[in-house]
Structure formats: structure tokens, C-alpha cells
Amino acid sequence: MFENVDVDVPAGGLLVAHGPGGSGRTALLLALCARMRLTTGVVQVGRDRAVGRGARRIQARTAIARADAAVEPEGRLTVAELIAEHRWSDRAVTTRAVAGAAWLLGLPLRGRTPAEDLDPLETLLLATALALACAPAVLAVDNVGRGCTRPQRERAWQALRTVTDTGCTVLATATEPPPTDPGADTVLLALPHRSAALLSPIGSQAQS
Template sequence: MDGVEIAARGLSVRGARGPVFENVDVQVPPGGLLVVHGTARSGRTSLLLALSGRMRLNAGTVRIGPYTVPSQARKAAALVTVARAEPAVALEERLRVGELMSERCWTSRAVTRQGIRDAASAVGLELDERLLVEELTALDQTRLALALALAGRPAALVIDDVDAGCTDEQRRQAWQAVALAHEQGCTVLAGALQEPPPQGEPVELVSLPQLSAHRLPPAVTTDAHRLPPVVTAEPRKAIAE
């Protein structure tokens, strides 16, 4: 599969309680890897959904391949598969693995059960179709989400909560699974509570504060002085060996 470039300028999203994030600039080359990390309610998941063309913007634009959001949002979003971004996209814990596989094949004609098995093997998951999702470890739930998404050979893939619920060792292996997914050639946008472990080559990161206002120096009061962070992700960088 071939990755797709994702570029954003001046992204801002506001909710009922104020800004979720403001003035974010991001550029991810085709086949690149971007990691967004931050605490709960930092805007991490919202930013990932915005970069996938699935979040209503208050300001700014996103370009996914040749398509621009918001004017071509549907075509842009079609290039990106969201593996997990809770609560919008999540694995149903009371379904069996085999049921999720059937559901994925039903919702996408490009996906086959063998394709899912191959993708699971690529990210280090031994599939047991009889298990309930809730019986899987946090690590294997991440691997399963990646496999179900990769089976459709997307141009870009979003996976949030990479390290949620993981022990230190599981966290390391979860990032290995992300790296293995990335090696398949698609552009990967990943989200986590913490930075990836310092193994292998460094990855460019977007670090979100708990509140977007934390980006601004205390003395700054005018929009003219709000300088957006610019983050560029290098293509095909490994996170872990």
C-alpha cells in the first residue's frame, strides 16, 4: 500500500466549553509517522480525527492527498482508516474476534478474512476467533485494531490510545506493533498518553497541553501573537526495534 501526505494549517476546534486545540500546523509526508501525545481531555483524539477528515473545524484546513477539508471532506476521509479513536471508533468488547472479522469483511468489500489474518501476523497478533474482545489484553486489542484497519490496505491509518492500559513491557510491544503497521507503507497517525519509548530512531511528536491556552505566554492577549507550532514527521522512521 502507498502512503498519502497529510498537511494541516491553522487547525482549531472549539467545543461547548471552549477551545479543544488552536492553531496547529502539521505536515506528514507519504508513508510518514506522526505521534500525538497528551493527557485525557488534551484534545489528542480530536486532533487525530481532524487530521483524518472526520472532525468539524472552526478554523484551518487539512489536505489529505489531493483532497482538502472541509470542501472535499468525504473524499479525503475515504483515504484514511480509523483503527481506534474512542469513543467514536472502538472495538466492541462483548463481540468475539471472529464476529469483528466478519463485520469488517461485510463493511468493506476490499477486506477478506485471510487479509485480516495476514495483517494480524504482520503486527504480531496470534488470532483466536473464539475470544471476546474484553478477554484480550490491552496490547492485543491494539494489535487487533491495527490488523482490522490494515486489512483494507488504507493510504493512511489512525490509531489512538496506543499505550492505554499497558504495562511498561506491553507499552514497548504496542509501539512495536505500530512500527510494524507503519512498515506496510501507509501513513500512520498515532495517539498516546506518553511519548513512545526512546528506542530506535526518534519520531517527531505533537505534544498537546491539557488546555490549548497553555500554548500561549501569559502576557500574550491578541490573536496576532499566537504562533502555531509547526511539526514535520519524517517518513518511515522506526520507533522500536
């Protein structure tokens, strides 16, 4: 989990929360989208706070492209099947909207290709296109650059900046910050490693 986070992201900006595994990146992303309750603190999107009806309004305005172990395209499905599944789960999404989002991201849609055969960058861009097709105010993308080469990571960040150019706010996490100039509207948030050394294992005191 995460703690002591204080961040303000402008509308149409890019948040990059970066840190090692176990630093709470995914939990933070879900909390910012009102998908996870906080024990303390508050999340606010516009005038809505993540409490009661405000939480439901935030959920309606946000879309999660990927969140490790929570939201991920099913690898056994083809690209066309994933699009059909997304249209079924959200009636506001159309094939044309998905195609437009993919074009914006520079992703060719190969309908018969199984998702598991896509490379890491294509997988990320497909998940982003599917989420972007519902025209959210806020788009969340977890673990940007996972499995990617450095050029692919650069391409992924460029694609997300293209999304912010449309006015959509992007919330992203990664193990490292973008490898290139983040831009004026980018907010970098370093999450500290929650070291196991701070947790005394059972019996350690008896051995010391």
C-alpha cells in the same frame, strides 16, 4: 478540543500526538481523517483538502483503528465475529487480509475468544489489524498504550512502526511519547493541557 496545531507528516511516517486527557488528542485524530470539521485551519492529505469532495476522498483513504468513545471493538463479540462484522461493513476487506495484517503485527488470531478477554495490547493490535485490512493510505490509532505495561507499550509502538514500513502513514495519539527512540520518520507533537484554572467557575469572583 485542540488549537494552534501546525504539523507536517511525511508519507509513510508516524505522527505521535501526545498529551494528557482533555488536550484534544481524539478530536485532532478525527479532524486529520476528515471525520470532524475544523472551525479554522485546513487538513490536507496529498493533494486533497478536507473540504467538499476532498473530505470524502480523504475519508476513503484513511482508516480509524480506534478513537476513544467513537470507534472501539465491541467487547461482547468474539474475534471471529468482529472480523465478520468488519467484512460486512467494508466489502473490500477479506478474512485473508485481516489474517495478513494480524501476522504483520505479530498478533495470533483466536477466533472464539471474546474481545473483552484480550489484554490491552491484543485489543489494540486487533483493532489495528481490522483497520489495516482495507489497505488504507493513512491509519489512525487513538490512545496507544492505554492500560498497557511498559513492555506492552514498547511492543505497540514497534507494531505501528512495522505498519509504516509498508508505506502506510500512521497517525497515533498517546498520553506520553514512545518510550524508545522514535526514529527519523516520526513526528512528535506535544498537546498542551487545557487547564481548568483558565476557566473561572461560576461564583469564583464573588468568593475571591
